[in-house]
Amino acid sequence: MKSVRFTFLFVSISLLLVSTKLLAQTIRQRSTTEGLNLGIQGHYMGWSSDYFQFLDERSGSGPGIGGRVGYGFNQRFEVFAQYDFTSLNSTNIAAQSFHFTHTTAGVRFNFSATTHALRPYAEVGYAYQTGKADQVLNSNGGRDNLIFKGGSLHVGAGINYFIALPVAISLNGSLQAGAKSPVSINGFSTTDKADVAAFRISLGVLLFLSELF
Incomplete structure (x- = not known):
């Protein structure tokens, strides 16, 4: 027994x-979303404006590049800051150059668990966007330098796919809307405020430094 x-x-x-x-x-x-992470991404941006209707119809989209730094306090909550530069086609508006910049700060909410390689997320924040067109041909046959800049709401969503810790591929879509941007022409401020909205689709790589040390 x-x-x-x-x-x-x-x-x-x-x-x-x-x-x-x-x-x-x-x-x-x-996967992980905790600690410090650094990223670089390429994107394609489109924009629209009733005030700059000619510009957005003739030069309404273009490619760009950006960098990002984030810090995850835990697996759900993360703060981030990023900078994006977009070059738009200036040929169709007979300009010397035309580009956008976006400086963004916000919070990201991560979903799923560390046992999954695919981590979806949503984010919200504040973006300061600047549009600059040099030597734009005007209706009188002369040329103007335009600058318009202002703050806007940033909302976005996407997915991070971890090919292996600590590296993830990130796909993101974001909208910058609600901006009323003061307009300057040839260095002189005007009383005009332009409505400007932008949309970006980004693909990049993230490195989570917390997994290296």
């Missing part, structure tokens, strides 16, 4: 150890 009990106990303990080992192999960390 004692030998039967001992055998049963030995088998039970063995099964428990094997199950624990298999569970540890199956459930493992595949």
Whole structure:
């Protein structure tokens, strides 16, 4: 009887150890959003404005590049700051150059768990956007330097896919809207305020430094 009990106990303990080992192999960390992370991304931006209707119709989109720094306090809550530069086609508006910049600060809410490589997120923040067009041909045959800049609401969403800790590929869509940008022409401020909205689709790479040290 004692030998039967001992055998049963030995088998039970063995099964428990094997199950624990298999569970540890199956459930493992595949992602993180905690700590400091750095990113670089390319994007394609479109914009619109009733005030600058000619500009957005003739030069309404273009590619760009940006950088990002974020800090995750935990697996759900993260703060971030990023800078994006977009170059638009100036040929169709007979200009020397035309570009946008966006400086953004905000909070990101991450979803899913560290056992998943795919981590969706949503974000909201404040963006300061600047549009600058140099030597734009005007209706009188002359050329003007235009600058318009102002703050706007930033909302976005996307996914991070961890190819391997600590590196993730990030796909993001964001909208910058609600801006009433003061307009300057040839260095002189005007009383006009332009409505400007922009939309970006970005693809980039993130490095989570917390996983390196």
